[in-house]
Amino acid sequence: MSKVVDAPEPPYYAVIAPAELADDTRGYFEMAESLIELARKQPGFIGIEGGYMKGFSLAVSYWESLEAIQNWSRNSRHMLAKDKAKSDWFKKYVTRIAKVEKVY
């Protein structure tokens, strides 16, 4: 997650996922790593970028299509991880689906 993703020419899609973290994040980073490994195997996955600061996490994953995002959102291990994140690790979060139109 610490490289600029080499994406194809736009348009493609970004899932922007910011989250304010709970005080106790034990298990969160391990789960995030294993989810990223799983995402890499999904059809239409392009790459992911992320960072952290002071109880805050920001991840942007890139996908070839809305359909690929939808398929990933229904993956059962992903759904379990999201439930755990929402109940235990995240104080506040949102998921933004965006169409990348231009890159320079």
Next chain:
Amino acid sequence: MSKVVDAPEPPYYAVIAPAELADDTRGYFEMAESLIELARKQPGFIGIEGGYMKGFSLAVSYWESLEAIQNWSRNSRHMLAKDKAKSDWFKKYVTRIAKVEKVY
């Protein structure tokens, strides 16, 4: 930059700015902070989220329109900061302009 941005209902625009940082980032974080303060005063600015990890920086700013993004990209202090970042602080970077279509 460590809060989830409260944005209006979509559509609105995101500027996704990942960067691989040089080894010597002296001055970078101060510059970033002062640029964010300046961005907050721009018409059409909604908010910014960001994070860091291992020599990598990721920032996503939100804007009401493409025009607002264009105006900000032409701001002279912003342009100077970008030049400095490209020459001194960033090893690799890209700017992705994306239209936020859905939030959940």
